[in-house]
Amino acid sequence: MDVRTLSLGMLTHGPMTGYEIKKCLEENFRHIVSAGYGSIYPALAELAAEDLVTVTSVEQERRPDKKVYELTPRGRERLVADLILTESRHRVRSEFLVLMYFAHLLPREKVEEAIDAIVQQWEGWLYDDLARYETRQEGVAGEPMTPGMRFAVGYGRTVLTAALAYVKRQRGSFLRQLEAGPEDLVPTSAHRSERRAAE
Amino acid sequence: MDVRTLSLGMLTHGPMTGYEIKKCLEENFRHIVSAGYGSIYPALAELAAEDLVTVTSVEQERRPDKKVYELTPRGRERLVADLILTESRHRVRSEFLVLMYFAHLLPREKVEEAIDAIVQQWEGWLYDDLARYETRQEGVAGEPMTPGMRFAVGYGRTVLTAALAYVKRQRGSFLRQLEAGPEDLVPTSAHRSERRAAE
DNA sequence: ACGCGCATGTAACTGGTTACATGATTGC
DNA sequence: GCAATCATGTAACCAGTTACATGCGCGT
Numbered sequence: 291m292d293v294r295t296l297s298l299g300m301l302t303h304g305p306m307t308g309y310e311i312k313k314c315l316e317e318n319f320r321h322i323v324s325a326g327y328g329s330i331y332p333a334l335a336e337l338a339a340e341d342l343v344t345v346t347s348v349e350q351e352r353r354p355d356k357k358v359y360e361l362t363p364r365g366r367e368r369l370v371a372d373l374i375l376t377e378s379r380h381r382v383r384s385e386f387l388v389l390m391y392f393a394h395l396l397p398r399e400k401v402e403e404a405i406d407a408i409v410q411q412w413e414g415w416l417y418d419d420l421a422r423y424e425t426r427q428e429g430v431a432g433e434p435m436t437p438g439m440r441f442a443v444g445y446g447r448t449v450l451t452a453a454l455a456y457v458k459r460q461r462g463s464f465l466r467q468l469e470a471g472p473e474d475l476v477p478t479s480a481h482r483s484e485r486r487a488a489e
Numbered sequence: 490m491d492v493r494t495l496s497l498g499m500l501t502h503g504p505m506t507g508y509e510i511k512k513c514l515e516e517n518f519r520h521i522v523s524a525g526y527g528s529i530y531p532a533l534a535e536l537a538a539e540d541l542v543t544v545t546s547v548e549q550e551r552r553p554d555k556k557v558y559e560l561t562p563r564g565r566e567r568l569v570a571d572l573i574l575t576e577s578r579h580r581v582r583s584e585f586l587v588l589m590y591f592a593h594l595l596p597r598e599k600v601e602e603a604i605d606a607i608v609q610q611w612e613g614w615l616y617d618d619l620a621r622y623e624t625r626q627e628g629v630a631g632e633p634m635t636p637g638m639r640f641a642v643g644y645g646r647t648v649l650t651a652a653l654a655y656v657k658r659q660r661g662s663f664l665r666q667l668e669a670g671p672e673d674l675v676p677t678s679a680h681r682s683e684r685r686a687a688e
Numbered sequence: 689a690c691g692c693g694c695a696t697g698t699a700a701c702t703g704g705t706t707a708c709a710t711g712a713t714t715g716c
Numbered sequence: 717g718c719a720a721t722c723a724t725g726t727a728a729c730c731a732g733t734t735a736c737a738t739g740c741g742c743g744t
Binding site for chain 2: 291295296299301318319321322323324358365369370373374376377378379380381383384386387389390391392393395396397400403404405407408423436437439440441442444445448449451452453456457460464466467468473
Binding site: 307308309327328331332335350357367375 | 691694695696697698706
């Protein structure tokens with residue numbers, strides 16, 4: 291699943307500029323994928339060269355022209371073909387959890403900072419997901435959301451909520467255990483009671 | 490967070506071969522990161538060249554020698570330094586969810602296959618996570634788990650459980666809505682009841 | 689005055705994946 | 717007989733990130 295396919299996908303919502311594609315990706319796909327300008331703009335150039343999208347330069351006052359990209363019928367076919375060839379994967383790369391795993395090697399402040407940074411980010415996301423989708427059930431261009439969009443958004447909210455709850459619930463006892471140091475790590479009753487608390 | 494740091498980290502559990510590092514990574518970090526031999530072996534060679542690990546070739550009967558890597562004091566310092574410089578991130582790249590998002594463009598079988606593939610994988614992971622950690626509370630080398638390991642493992646189990654439950658719960662109604670086609674996508678009572686079910 | 693939002697792009701770099709190459713042992 | 721496990725590595729490739737380059741308008 292490369293940025294080309296993702297861009298084609300975004301353009302099914304209607305004509306857009308590269309800048310808008312990124313914004314749209316961020317709004318709808320934040321917990322699914324990410325892409326920077328450095329991969330979006332070159333991808334769009336390729337797509338245009340292959341006639342999968344058309345470009346229209348729109349002049350703007352006191353600003354550089356913007357290029358509005360639009361899906362062609364061939365582009366739409368290609369999108370579907372690419373999606374069908376895409377196998378169903380789901381990968382996570384979490385520096386945060388690696389840091390937690392090795393927390394016993396790190397200064398307490400670093401661990402706390404790492405947790406708090408993630409909690410803050412996730413709370414922010416959750417907050418504006420709710421603001422965006424809970425009130426109006428519109429999708430991208432004022433159109434109603436497709437079942438797939440609802441599925442993906444619902445997934446994001448559900449999993450993020452669970453993750454956030456876990457981290458916030460564990461934070462205290464986790465930090466306390468680190469404080470206690472390695473001598474407390476032999477399998478004792480304290481050890482087992484934490485395991486129960488971790489449910 | 491590159492494979493070098495990850496490898497150093499794994500070696501805190503004791504001396505290991507490259508092969509074992511990958512296995513260890515898969516067992517403990519499956520829902521956190523991933524790494525192939527193509528990145529592990531070159532990483533180990535670099536680490537050895539920088540004296541962050543030592544190598545001992547162990548002859549084996551009827552097998553190629555294995556190279557056992559061991560963390561040096563400098564390696565351990567470097568690991569800690571690298572971890573401290575690592576900022577707390579958590580990224581997801583989910584072809585699965587992209588596929589769901591665009592499900593209305595795809596044949597039903599593709600969508601079903603995609604869901605079932607993920608469900609099967611996640612159920613497998615959850616199953617052998619439980620087998621591994623629920624019975625014995627040991628970590629890697631028979632040592633007790635550190636609080637960080639328990640945190641990370643607990644996170645994995647919690648989030649995976651929530652994700653799996655969501656997907657399995659939604660599967661039926663999602664597929665039915667796709668069947669119904671786009672004309673049912675205006676905000677009706679069916680729409681709203683699905684949104685409630687998504688909680 | 690500073691930073692953010694709009695708006696587009698390039699180039700170098702980084703880092704991981706995939707495929708290939710080799711080969712014996714164990715268990716079904 | 718075939719697949720899996722153990723065991724190491726290389727090389728080509730792919731794709732995305734980061735930093736840079738440009739520039740105006742608006743709000744604080």
